[in-house]
Amino acid sequence: QVQLVESGGGSVQAGDSLSLSCTASGRSFGSYSMGWFRQAPGKEREFVAGMFWMTSRPYYADFVKGRFILSKDDTANTFTLQMHSLEPADTAVYYCALDGNRRTQYFAVPAKYEYWGQGTQVTVSS
Numbered sequence: 001q002v003q004l005v006e007s008g009g010g011s012v013q014a015g016d017s018l019s020l021s022c023t024a025s026g027r028s029f030g031s032y033s034m035g036w037f038r039q040a041p042g043k044e045r046e047f048v049a050g051m052f053w054m055t056s057r058p059y060y061a062d063f064v065k066g067r068f069i070l071s072k073d074d075t076a077n078t079f080t081l082q083m084h085s086l087e088p089a090d091t092a093v094y095y096c097a098l099d100g101n102r103r104t105q106y107f108a109v110p111a112k113y114e115y116w117g118q119g120t121q122v123t124v125s126s
Contacts, residue, residue: 002026002115004096009120016086016124022079022096022117029053030074033099033106035113036081038092038122045110048094049081052106059106063089086124093119 008020020036035050049060049070058070069082079096099107100114 002098002100004098004115004117006094006096006117006120009094009122011123011125012086014087014124014126017082017084018086018122020081020083020094020096020120020122022081024077024079024098027098027100027115028074029072029077029079029098031102033103034072034079035097035099035108036070036079036094037097037110037113038090038094039119040092043092045095047108047110050106050108051079053099053102054104057106059108061108083122086122088124088126090122091124093121095119 003025006022033053036048037045038048039045047061051058067085072079096117097113098115
């Protein structure tokens with residue numbers, strides 16, 4: 001059984017940084033695409049960043065604007081999102097997700113992801 005556990009959320013001021021981690025058990029990250037998504041109250045869940053399993057190429061949403069950096073540690077089966085220059089608009093629950101299929105292209109849509117973590121709250125105050 002696949003389990004994803006996020007950590008690292010919290011409350012910060014605008015301009016601060018946070019690092020979110022996602023650790024998987026039951027399946028190796030290295031063979032499946034991963035994604036970070038977020039959902040603010042009253043809004044749809046949206047793509048933030050992700051990594052394609054075949055190339056380890058990272059993908060970012062336009063609103064990231066170079067502020068976030070995605071990395072993975074295959075040995076620790078951990079996927080980390082470093083977030084810098086945080087803005088109040090970044091306030092949301094952040095989820096990591098695993099695509100349970102070895103697709104030949106990367107998808108940045110929640111429907112393609114089979115496994116989800118419980119989410120971690122990020123709150124950015126102005």
